[in-house]
Amino acid sequence: MVELKTEPKKLSRIQQRNRDLITDAGLNVFSQYGFRGATLDQIAEASGLSKPNILYYFTGKEDIYVTLLNRILDGWLDPLDELDPNGDPISEIVAYVERKMEMSRKYPRESRLFANEIIQGGTRVLDHIEVDIKPQIDAKIAVIQGWIDTGQLAQVDARHLLTSIWATTQHYADFEAQTQLFLGEGDRVLTEGTEFLTALFRKALQPG
Incomplete structure (x- = not known):
């Protein structure tokens, strides 16, 4: 811990x-x-x-x-904390995706360090995450679930939605070498990635 x-x-x-x-x-x-x-x-x-x-x-x-x-842990939840329960649900999720991509842009080394710690078992952080961070995440998941239950978002799994956002946005930092190989280098890649992901999640979350 x-x-x-x-x-x-x-x-x-x-x-x-x-x-x-x-x-x-x-x-x-x-x-x-x-x-x-x-x-x-x-x-x-x-x-x-x-x-x-x-x-x-x-x-x-x-x-x-x-x-x-x-x-790293001090700032890890900052983008999620900004999720406004009173805002437009899809706009709030899309803005969260944008903030996560901005973190990958600004703090790629921090993202990779954290990813390496988790890959190696996370023995120095998992207790802290469970006690101090998971309750905050659960609270935001409850907000998202409320939007789903009231028909403001598509019927998706709120927990898997957050996991998907983490996986797709942090990929640009954690797998930077692979990203550069396939997509090229520079801010252009992250800008295009942000545009793609926000469009993807916006479409996926539209209520049917």
């Missing part, structure tokens, strides 16, 4: 710079190799700092990894 921790306070400008260098390097390394495949030596090389210097700021590889996971 991820233990929420408070980062050191009153860091000097240089200390904050070094912490940022370490966490950014860790994000690069962990998103590429996962926790098991990453090493402190790789993080040191990517950050341009020595291993002893890194250990001055963090107790070890796991400390850096957990710090990054905490940051």
